[in-house]
Amino acid sequence: MALPKGMRVLAIITACIFLYLVVLVFQAPSEEMQMPSRAPPKKYQEWDHDPQLDPSGEPPEPLRRVEGDNYAPDNPHSDRINATILSLVRNEELNDLLQSMNDLERTWNHKFNYPWTFFNDKPFTAEFKRKTRAATKAEVRYELVPAAHWDVPSWINEDLFQESVSLLVEQKVQYMEKRSYHQMCRWNSGMFSEHPALKDTQYYWRVEPNVQFFCSVDYDVFRWMADHNKTYGFNINIYDNPESVATLWPETQKFVADHPEYVHPNNAAEWLEDSHKRPENNKIAHGYSTCHFWSNFEIGDLAFWRSKAYRDYFDHLDRAGGFFYERWGDAPVHSVALGLFEDKSKIHWFRDIGYQHIPFFNCPNSPKCSGCVTGRFTDGEKWLNREDCRPLWFKYVGMD
Structure with missing residues (x-):
């Protein structure tokens, strides 16, 4: 029996709606496809000191780790490479230095026994030598800074x-x-690498007096630098x-x-020039962000400081007089040179080495730290x- 006309129209409309819904179902993307794309990993420009973000x-x-006696202090065929721990230190800083020595020996050097080399512009006392020798099983060396390296230039x-x-005391430059x-800043900037005692050291x-190390490090950091072709840590x-560095950038x-020709094509100039974080710096430091590696901790290849590019750069700065007329420190001088003249991929952040030099810390999220x-x-x-300034480093260079 034929359906009434009205019911036929209703049936046709229902069928059309059903077919439309079927088409929508098959055309709709899957749930997985509907998920928003994942954001790229942070490069820590969003760093906010949240412990969960601290890598x-x-x-x-x-x-390279200890295996048997391969790093024993008296092993003539040790796996140690041509490297030393060094410190510019005064006799009256003995107790503070022992604090630093004890920490680094406890967390690292008692396993690897790299030599300590101490520098002073005055002869070391017998007490200084006795107590520092007692703080390590490794060789200890005591060196006098030559007057020509220390005295104020003519x-x-x-x-x-x-x-x-x-003028700068009024401006509260510490x-x-x-x-x-x-004199110390100048020596650490350009003279230490020229000391005869280091001529065969790579x-x-x-390590400075009164610093702390918090994490057990069980690999040879010097061999890691060599194995990975790193210049600076x-x-x-x-x-x-x-x-304190008002004319450093103009002189640079x-x-x-x-x-x-000395500027490396893969440099970190953007890190040195970024004005986003503290724009007030640029008015005073003439375009230099003032970002720098805090050089009271540095692990480095002396070949860079002995390179023609760096020697020419240091001589230029030395003649400009900013180590005395301003307060150019070795930290900004080293950092500007590295940022311009070295491949930025050869600079490494030792995130796993817990460290303090008052008032700043590097404290990793690791069970090896306490x-x-x-x-x-x-x-x-x-x-x-x-x-x-790490956010800017991560922004332009990454985490390594």
Whole structure:
């Protein structure tokens, strides 16, 4: 029996709706396809000092470790390479140095027994030698800084130096009035690598008095540097006082204009020039972000400091006088040179080495660490967190 016309129309409409829904179902993307694409991994430009964001972990393989007596202090065929731990230290800093020695020996060097080399512009006392020898099983060396490496250069005008001291002390530039501090910065910037005691040494780990190490490190960091063709290893990366380096960048630009061949094509110039974090710096430091590796911790290849590019750069800065007329530190000088003249892929952040030099920390999230708070950056006021320049390093270079 034929359906009434109205029912036939309703049936046709229902069928059409059904077919439309079927088509929609088959055309719709799957649930997996509807998921939003995953965001790329953070490069830590969003760093906010959340412990969960504070990365940890050892560098990539290979990691040279202790196997039997291969790093024994008296093994003439040891796996140690041509490297030393070094420190510029005064006799009166003995107790603070012993603190640093005990920490590094406990966390690392008692396994590898690399020699310690101490430098002083005065002869070391018998007490200093006795107590430092007792703090390690490794060889200990005591070296005098030559007067020619330490004395104020002849081209520095004493009257201008005193005027500069008065001016920058008023601007609260720390240590500006201490002549020995200027001498130390100059020595650490360009003279230490020329010391005769290091002429046959390739790698060094700089350790200062009154620093702390928090994490057990069970691989040979020097051999890791060599195996991975690294030039420099840092731990803390911060901003400098712009008044202390006001003309460092202009002098660097003059040097680069004369020697463009020294600038590495894979450099970190953007890290040195970024004005986003502290734009007020650029008004004073003439375009330099003041980001620098805090060189109280540095593990490096001396070949870089002995290269023609660096020797020419240091000589240019030395003649400009900023180690005395301003307070150019070895940290910004080393950092600017590395950022411009070295392949940035050869600079490594030792995230796994827990470290403190007051007031800043590097405290990894690792069971191998104790005595510091994971993710903590400063031992002082919270505003000091703004001094952390690692976000810019991660932004332009990455995490290595």
